[in-house]
């Protein structure tokens with residue numbers, strides 16, 4: 219993968235945006251990562267460990283996605299619900315990066331209470347402990363808090379979702395899709411209130427559709443159910459099934475490559491004075507695309523690496539049939555970038571078509587041999603390849 223460090227790419231901040239420099243800490247902070255074995259954690263922990271030889275505590279129940287780590291990374295196999303765990307973590311570390319959540323839309327209307335607990339109830343004690351002990355909480359929230367579309371407080375449309383200007387516009391309560399967004403939003407408000415009234419040092423990050431290797435799971439291999447869209451499309455391609463476009467795939471997302479996201483998180487860690495007390499979008503406004511466009515691009519990248527297979531097909535399905543009752547959707551989500559550029563001197567540049575080949579290569583390497591049997595069975599059952 220080519221370097222994506224802005225300095226090495228001739229990156230220049232946009233005119234008119236005053237960029238803040240990196241800070242030099244009195245001593246490097248001790249860092250804990252909660253949810254270290256997930257998609258983001260499996261990229262973040264090696265990146266943190268490569269830069270510093272201070273102890274890093276990596277907490278999760280499963281580390282299958284994490285490559286072998288150097289000895290200064292301590293793996294703590296535990297749930298954040300384990301009694302005393304958060305107490306110990308906040309005693310030993312200066313910075314806690316919290317990544318844990320159930321962030322898969324297929325769960326929001328099927329396991330809403332688990333989603334609320336994982337995104338809110340389980341994290342409130344961490345917020346309280348970080349405030350009491352003066353630890354810096356870097357919490358990963360979500361672009362979902364913006365809801366269905368970008369609106370100003372008085373209801374006018376906005377082109378982009380802005381951290382400090384955009385209202386948060388969720389659907390009605392019976393649309394259980396918004397349980398996750400509502401839980402994440404309430405947690406942001408709790409964090410904000412602890413910051414305002416109890417001195418909590420915090421940074422809230424709102425990631426916008428970060429994609430990359432090791433995202434989610436492949437159903438039937440290392441998980442069950444419906445993963446997020448990129449993994450769902452990769453599963454369809456590997457199993458030689460149709461790619462499903464929910465409601466025709468007109469919804470739009472702005473995709474950010476995981477390496478660039480990790481670069482931004484490292485820049486946050488390096489800039490406590492600039493980033494504490496801030497809510498920050500991390501996304502790429504240049505990669506706004508419809509889900510149909512994403513599907514076509516994934517198919518192109520897949521066919522380039524497996525030219526001899528059958529031609530994949532796209533198929534439309536209603537959201538109600540795909541996700542069940544209570545699903546709802548965001549129509550378009552484009553991040554305002556000004557704050558991230560100013561605070562982090564960070565501007566992602568990797569375009570969707572560039573990021574897909576390495577992602578496809580990773581999925582092929584990890585899953586192809588394990589899924590091929592299923593694919594062949596599916597082909598036999600359907601009477602042949604799903605090409606036109």
Ligand code: UGA
Nearest residue numbers: 321323360361425426427428446447450462463464469509
């Ligand atoms: C999800 C999570 O809810 C967020 O927490 C998270 O921040 C966000 O992903 C993200 O990755 O940043 P969403 O983008 O709606 O939000 O989830 P995806 O599963 O990636 O779906 C994107 C779109 O693709 C949705 O419109 C969905 O209906 C559609 N989709 C999904 C399909 O058309 N086909 C599929 O097979 C799966």
